Amino acid sequence: MTRDQMKKAVFEAIDAEKETLFALGEALYTHPELGYREHFGTQTVAQLLTELGFQVEQNIAVTGVIARSLTSRPGPTVSVLGELDAIVCPDHPDADPQTGAVHACGHHLQIAAMVGIALGLQRANAFPFLGGSVNFMAVPAEEFVEMDFRARLKKEGKITWYGGKQEMIQKGLFDTTDIAMMIHALDLGPGPAAVIGATGNGFIGKEIRFIGKEAHAGAAPHEGVNALNAAMLTMNNIHAQRETFQDEDHIRVHPILTKGGDIVNVVPADVRMESHVRGRTLHGMQDASKKVDRAIAAGAMAVGASVTIENLPGYLPLLTTPELDTLFKENARPFCENRLIEGAEFAGSFDMGDLAHLIPCLHPFTGGVSGNIHTRNFTVADKETAILFPAKALAGTLIDLLWDDAKKGKTIIEGFSPRLTKTQYLAFLERTWETRKIHGDAL
Ligand SMILES: [Zn+2]
Ligand SMILES: [Zn+2]
Structure with missing residues (x-):
């Protein structure tokens, strides 16, 4: 089996199950849940990955799922992430009338793509050929909303931090991850396209x-x-x-x-x-x-x-790992006829930025949606582009990283110097969290 044959087999397996993946995206879209409340999403993803034969842990940080392959070989660990939570946008036509929650940031597409990668690798029996292991993580609470609810969870000792990846870093859930990857959806016009190497605030x-x-x-x-x-x-x-x-x-x-x-x-x-x-x-x-x-x-x-x-x-600001961006670009190109935009700057924020200060991270933006994220106009325009394209481009990247005893992956890990250690990172969060009281002289 060559690397290209393996990629082809994985892509075919993803295509063969596209209706399953679309149905998963739809199920999450019609059950929008805000951060640390993603119980339906957690259960749905856990069940699917268990049925696929992964070892699954759920409610890892209030909610959320980690799935590991039982047939992995020793070597570096790549984690594929998908975010579970919706955003509050009550003006969106599909918003939950009670909570105002809606998947107007396309996180349901991330999850469907992540499960697509798990499914593709498993069906094509890829794991015994990869020189390392892969985690699939459905992560909670990327949107920074519902401060009162999160303050209550903190008071009850259920969380330490308001952001899902912050919480997972604190809990040591990324301690064994060497490289992490995920996508965010973005309106890039019709057909497959990607923004690669973008930084963010x-x-x-x-x-x-x-x-x-x-x-x-x-x-x-x-x-x-x-x-x-x-x-x-x-x-x-x-x-x-x-x-x-x-x-x-x-x-x-x-x-x-x-x-x-x-x-x-x-x-x-x-x-x-x-x-x-x-x-x-x-x-x-x-x-x-x-x-x-x-x-x-x-x-x-x-x-x-x-x-x-x-x-x-x-x-924390979103950082890039250029070697991962290059690898993703090579894997995305066959699907999107050079509709690749390199090096955008986003003023918005992603908690993948926190992780990117610690380990090499890949966070491209992929198309298939229309309208601006977090607005009433956001909608999925083309499911093949929104789900199958990122699933295949990330799966191809992952195979490249771990093929040949993870030669490429190991080079990237060795060449990476983290901006912060985990201890420095957590100290930064603690230092930042402060309450200041200023007393007025008229009172
Ligand atoms: Zn968002
Ligand atoms: Zn988002």
């Missing part, structure tokens, strides 16, 4: 609560402290920082008000704001975060309100 999350003093808004506003004015000034103060952000840091700050007051005839005394501070480098993120905190403190101080700022470790 990291972010620090902020939960902000302005505390003022209630008073009758008509009769005695002079006796109150208006927390909404503190928030409004904060917005302007943040805008005044923007000219100081360096182009190369790609800073984005985008606050929203999540509570603007209670009733109209009372001076607002409890006003809440959330923001992300995004940047391309850890230093850039931290520098901008400090400026935003200053802007918040000044807004509160101007009206004499108090404010609590909770800084949350969001995700």
Whole structure:
């Protein structure tokens, strides 16, 4: 059996089961679940991979699945990831009416592609030919949403971190992974196409609560402290920082008000704001975060309100491993007639960035969808492109990595120098998570 024969056999096995994979994508799409609540997704994936003959562990980080092949040989471990969770987008026509959740980031496609790879390799009996092992991981909670719910899980001791991959790193679930790979869907026009070697921003999350003093808004506003004015000034103060952000840091700050007051005839005394501070480098993120905190403190101080700022470790900037990108490019090319875009820069954030600081990671974007991610227009345009194309391109890449006693894989692992050790990474998360309280002199 040559490497090309093996790839061909795997691709044929994936094609032969395309209806199974499409049905899986559809089942997940019609059961959208938010992070750390993906019970249907976990069960569905666990059952499918168990039936395929893998050794399966489920609910690895509240939810989530790891499946390992029983016929693996010694050598490096490549983990293929798919994210389980949906995003909140209540305006999407397919959003769950209760929760507003919908797969408008295409994570159901990642899972279907991942199961496609597992199925293809298993049916083609590839594992005994590969010089290492493969994990298939359905990972929880990539979208940074439902902060109150996650705070509760943390309080109950069920999680340490809000992001799924952060939590899995903490739990040691990536300790034996040498290389990780996954895709994200993106609107790239009709037919197979891919964006390769893209970088992305990291972010620090902020939960902000302005505390003022209630008073009758008509009769005695002079006796109150208006927390909404503190928030409004904060917005302007943040805008005044923007000219100081360096182009190369790609800073984005985008606050929203999540509570603007209670009733109209009372001076607002409890006003809440959330923001992300995004940047391309850890230093850039931290520098901008400090400026935003200053802007918040000044807004509160101007009206004499108090404010609590909770800084949350969001995700780390997405990094690339050029050797993996090159390998993926070679494997994607036969399917997409050179519709390959190299080296894009995303201002959005992915928790694959966290993992990419520790081990070599591959995170291309592949097409088959239309509309922007996280919006009401996002839809799957072509299932073959959205599911089968990434399944085959990643499967081909994986075979290249582990073929010939994992010669290529070992070279990439040896040549990789991590930006952070796991200990340094966890220390960074801990340092970032801080609550600051500033007391207003009018209270
Ligand atoms: Zn997303
Ligand atoms: Zn996503």
